[in-house]
Amino acid sequence: MSTWQSYIKEYQNYLKLERGLSKNTIDNYTFDIEKLVLFLAQKEIKVSPIDISEEVVQQFIYEMASQVNPRSQSRLISGLKSFFNYLIFEDYRNNTPLELIEVPKTGRKLPDTLSTDEIDLLIGAIDLSTPEGERNRAMLETLYSCGLRVSELVSLKISDLFFEEGFIKITGKGNKQRFVPVGKTTIKFVTLYVNQIRVHYPIQKGFEDTLFLNRRGRQLxxxxxxxxxxDLSVRINLKKTISPHTFRHSFATHLLENGADLRSIQLMLGHESITTTEVYMHLDRKYLAQVLHNFHPRK
Known part of the structure; x- marks a missing residue:
């Protein structure tokens, strides 16, 4: 299987240098190919990425279909397609063994959205009598009011804060940078944290500019x-499954419901394609009916 490893290594370099993808994303892409490599080893099929046939790949996909849900299966096929398309791009192959393999229909599963009241309750449940509480309030306010990815939040730097101009600089996927507006409430809580809490942390070497630190003075x-x-959702007895991404999703939904246009939301979220932004729009029919009623000439 050493031939697979050398092609995988080349592919990883391509994803990093030419596509500018993050280590996390590259790991996910590689994970899909390594599942195929493991399958070949278990079945004792000796074949290289250049010679592997459609039948063998199909056999692998069928086996995986019995182990994973349609969404994971769809992601797996997509990851393999990307790898074999790269091999075609580099002239190693002239066709893809996934030509006739269909991606299973999964439907769009949208995450739960928090209402503004629920966000207020979550942030209100933070214990502000501890330094960590003050930090957590500043973090969640930033997460929601700027619509950040969790990776963008933890890597935020003090030098990225342009509070006088009312913006923060975000380094997103593929090291792409964008400026996102930041509200007065968030500025107030972040400034309070920086000036009164963070100054007392034992900041470790290399984390002097990292905004949000753990108790040991390192990046969270x-x-x-x-x-x-x-922990906060348990504290307020919230019956929804939430994660940091729920705050980003809620940010986009609340903006849309209050009249923001998709293009502006796309820029703030840092999406390359407007179609990605559309997936975030968790709109109920009542809201759509209201839009039609307000804006259509034949209402």
Missing amino acids: TRAMIFTIIK
Whole structure:
């Protein structure tokens, strides 16, 4: 299987250098191919990425279909397609073994959205008598009011804050940068945290510019943000399944419901394609009926 590893390595370099993808995304892409490599080893099928046939790939997909749900299956096929398209692009192959393999229909599963009242309740449940409480309030306000990804939140720098201009600079997927407007409430809570809480942290070397720090003075992990949000939802007895991404989804939905246009939301979320932004729009029929009634000439 060493031939697979050398092609995978080349593919990873391509994703990093030419596509500018993050380590997380590259790991996810690679994981899909490594599942196929494992399958070949288990079945004792000795074949390289250049020679693998449609039948073998189809056999692998059928086997995976009995183990994973349609959504995971769809992601797996998409990951493999990307790899074999890269091999065609580099002239290693002239066709893809996934030509006739159909992606299973999954439907669009939208995450739960929080109402503004629920966001207020979650943030209101933070224990502000601790330094971590003040930090958590500043973090969740930033997460919601700027519509950030969790990775963007934890890697935010003090040098990214342009509060006088009313913006923060975000480094998103593929190191693409964007400026996002930030509200007065968020500015107030972040400034309070920086000036009164963060100054007392034992800041470790290399994290002097990192905005949100853990007790040991290092950058917070994504898992820690999940835990903080989970604990707060338990505290207010919230019956929804939420994660940091729920705040980003709610940010987009609330903007849309209050009349913002998709293009503006797309820029703030840092989506390359407007179609990605549309997936976030968790609109009920009542709201759509109201839009029709307000804006259509034949209402």
